[in-house]
Amino acid sequence: xxxxxxxxxxxxxxxxxxxxxxxxxxxxxxxxxxxxxxxxxxxxxxxxxxxxxxxxxxxxxxxxxxxxxxxxxxxxxxxxxxxxxxxxxxxxxxxxxxxxxxxxxxxxxxxxxxxxxxxxxxxxxxxxxxxxxxxxxxxxxxxxxxxxxxxxxxxxxxxxxxxxxxxxxxxxxxxxxxxxxxxxxxxxxxxxxxxxxxxxxxxxxxxxxxxxxxxxxxxxxxxxxxxxxxxxxxxxxxxxxxxxxxxxxxxxxxxxxxxxxxxxxxxxxxxxxxxxxxxxxxxxxxxxxxxxxxxxxxxxxxxxxxxxxxxxxxxxxxxxxxxxxxxxxxxxxxxxxxxxxxxxxxxxxxxxxxxxxxxxxxxxxxxxxxxxxxxxxxxxxxxxxxxxxxxxxxxxxxxxxxxxxxxxxxxxxxxxxxxxxxxxxxxxxxxxxxxxxxxxxxxxxxxxxxxxxxxxxxxxxxxxxxxxxxxxxxxxxxxxxxxxxx
Amino acid sequence: xxxxxxxxxxxxxxxxxxxxxxxxxxxxxxxxxxxxxxxxxxxxxxxxxxxxxxxxxxxxxxxxxxxxxxxxxxxxxxxxxxxxxxxxxxxxxxxxxxxx
Numbered sequence: 001x002x003x004x005x006x007x008x009x010x011x012x013x014x015x016x017x018x019x020x021x022x023x024x025x026x027x028x029x030x031x032x033x034x035x036x037x038x039x040x041x042x043x044x045x046x047x048x049x050x051x052x053x054x055x056x057x058x059x060x061x062x063x064x065x066x067x068x069x070x071x072x073x074x075x076x077x078x079x080x081x082x083x084x085x086x087x088x089x090x091x092x093x094x095x096x097x098x099x100x101x102x103x104x105x106x107x108x109x110x111x112x113x114x115x116x117x118x119x120x121x122x123x124x125x126x127x128x129x130x131x132x133x134x135x136x137x138x139x140x141x142x143x144x145x146x147x148x149x150x151x152x153x154x155x156x157x158x159x160x161x162x163x164x165x166x167x168x169x170x171x172x173x174x175x176x177x178x179x180x181x182x183x184x185x186x187x188x189x190x191x192x193x194x195x196x197x198x199x200x201x202x203x204x205x206x207x208x209x210x211x212x213x214x215x216x217x218x219x220x221x222x223x224x225x226x227x228x229x230x231x232x233x234x235x236x237x238x239x240x241x242x243x244x245x246x247x248x249x250x251x252x253x254x255x256x257x258x259x260x261x262x263x264x265x266x267x268x269x270x271x272x273x274x275x276x277x278x279x280x281x282x283x284x285x286x287x288x289x290x291x292x293x294x295x296x297x298x299x300x301x302x303x304x305x306x307x308x309x310x311x312x313x314x315x316x317x318x319x320x321x322x323x324x325x326x327x328x329x330x331x332x333x334x335x336x337x338x339x340x341x342x343x344x345x346x347x348x349x350x351x352x353x354x355x356x357x358x359x360x361x362x363x364x365x366x367x368x369x370x371x372x373x374x375x376x377x378x379x380x381x382x383x384x385x386x387x388x389x390x391x392x393x394x395x396x397x398x399x400x401x402x403x404x405x406x407x408x409x410x411x412x413x414x415x416x417x418x419x420x421x422x423x424x425x426x427x428x429x430x431x432x433x434x435x436x437x438x439x440x441x442x443x444x445x446x447x448x449x450x451x452x453x454x455x456x457x458x459x460x461x462x463x464x465x466x467x468x469x470x471x472x473x474x475x476x477x478x479x480x481x482x483x484x485x486x
Numbered sequence: 487x488x489x490x491x492x493x494x495x496x497x498x499x500x501x502x503x504x505x506x507x508x509x510x511x512x513x514x515x516x517x518x519x520x521x522x523x524x525x526x527x528x529x530x531x532x533x534x535x536x537x538x539x540x541x542x543x544x545x546x547x548x549x550x551x552x553x554x555x556x557x558x559x560x561x562x563x564x565x566x567x568x569x570x571x572x573x574x575x576x577x578x579x580x581x582x583x584x585x586x
Contacts, residue, residue: 167524174531228584
């Protein structure tokens with residue numbers, strides 16, 4: 001019984017084993033690239049272990065605490081791949097070259113383990129435990145540059161906002177437990193679809209629980225930590241944070257809302273929400289888009305601008321959650337991939353530039369076109385993709401989201417999203433204008449190291465290729481948009 | 487007779503005090519104490535519900551909460567230590583280099 005369950009847990013076991021291995025290796029100081037290659041090899045092994053699970057039917061394991069289904073499988077593969085890319089971003093960085101390489105990768109692997117557990121969480125306790133496993137190492141990683149004031153300030157703000165949000169969430173979860181008498185999602189669904197319940201109390205518990213999820217995905221009004229943490233944290237970790245933990249937050253939010261607060265699919269396959277949560281999420285989505293995009297208009301620091309841009313993108317993805325449909329879920333999964341590719345690309349360019357100039361202020365990007373034409377062209381491609389310009393992958397991602405919103409007859413939200421895409425074009429193009437048109441004093445060519453060039457080339461190819469040939473990704477995400485029991 | 491409502495009242499008060507401490511305290515340690523109050527309020531809820539509804543699930547969850555609260559406090563205190571090292575203060579209002 002337990003042994004057969006362990007088979008489903010194999011990828012997590014590989015990651016946990018790797019984590020312990022790094023812990024032992026870290027007894028002696030070693031180089032960053034040594035740990036990075038060890039982690040990459042270990043994570044590739046975990047991907048293989050995960051691929052072996054693809055043929056198994058959807059089921060719950062560990063006494064229904066965790067589930068294995070196409071959705072969880074997709075998310076776990078995505079987290080592994082995103083972490084591998086983030087590890088490549090840590091190489092040859094100006095910030096991450098001091099002592100403590102082992103600790104950095106150790107904490108990163110702990111976050112990865114938490115994210116993989118979040119994707120399959122099927123119990124309130126699992127949700128809380130895995131959310132904390134993602135959060136607590138993240139606080140330390142944000143403050144990893146402990147000699148730098150910005151980094152330690154970022155980690156203080158992160159730990160205060162994070163602990164408050166998870167605390168409020170936990171209080172909300174305790175109310176849900178009290179209402180249903182059990183923490184498992186099945187019991188919650190049974191309770192909410194059966195006897196009459198107090199909608200006011202459920203609403204209160206739900207809003208409190210949303211504080212924790214909203215903080216993880218940086219949705220308004222729980223986003224205040226994001227700009228400061230993104231700016232102060234080491235850039236490679238910021239890139240990881242904006243892709244991995246954010247997607248993990250979405251994964252657990254979807255599972256929580258779809259498995260406990262939504263009815264089982266009827267004969268026609270339609271899902272019915274058991275409380276008016278889709279309206280709440282729709283309002284949050286609209287608010288998040290506006291807050292992110294409008295605040296991004298006035299930013300002078302590139303990392304801060306990307307923080308607000310990532311808040312806005314959380315708003316687009318929230319739009320997919322409130323549709324309560326398989327089409328919406330598919331659009332969200334597609335956007336995970338699209339967003340990861342283009343956002344990691346932008347952050348890699350920011351790292352390369354900061355390695356050379358020592359600054360992340362947009363004003364210092366002046367005239368970079370002359371110094372590094374290929375680099376700036378790649379940056380332009382990623383930024384236009386983020387803005388949703390065809391034929392790039394960001395456009396296809398947005399197209400899926402808008403199409404799902406219209407299919408779900410949420411016309412007003414689709415209009416809000418289109419307006420917001422237009423606003424976002426302004427600040428993305430503003431960065432491009434600074435790099436391409438504004439003259440700069442410095443003329444010496446800027447040559448990125450080989451590893452950065454190689455990763456950038458792969459990301460550029462993916463941004464363009466997946467924007468044109470999105471068929472395979474379409475079928476993968478369509479097959480993955482199914483949760484156990486809904 | 488002490489019933490479920492009494493426990494819930496205590497935990498609600500504890501929760502409110504925790505939120506107030508986070509909002510009003512300027513000392514980072516005081517803020518962290520507020521967070522502990524919120525976690526313990528949730529813990530009381532779980533234990534009380536577990537006792538009055540039957541089953542042990544809530545009590546097990548509370549054990550996990552206590553352990554994680556300790557881990558979180560250790561991390562938070564380490565961060566406060568590094569803040570003091572860099573800023574020579576742990577007043578959260580004076581730690582405001584990042585703005586905009």
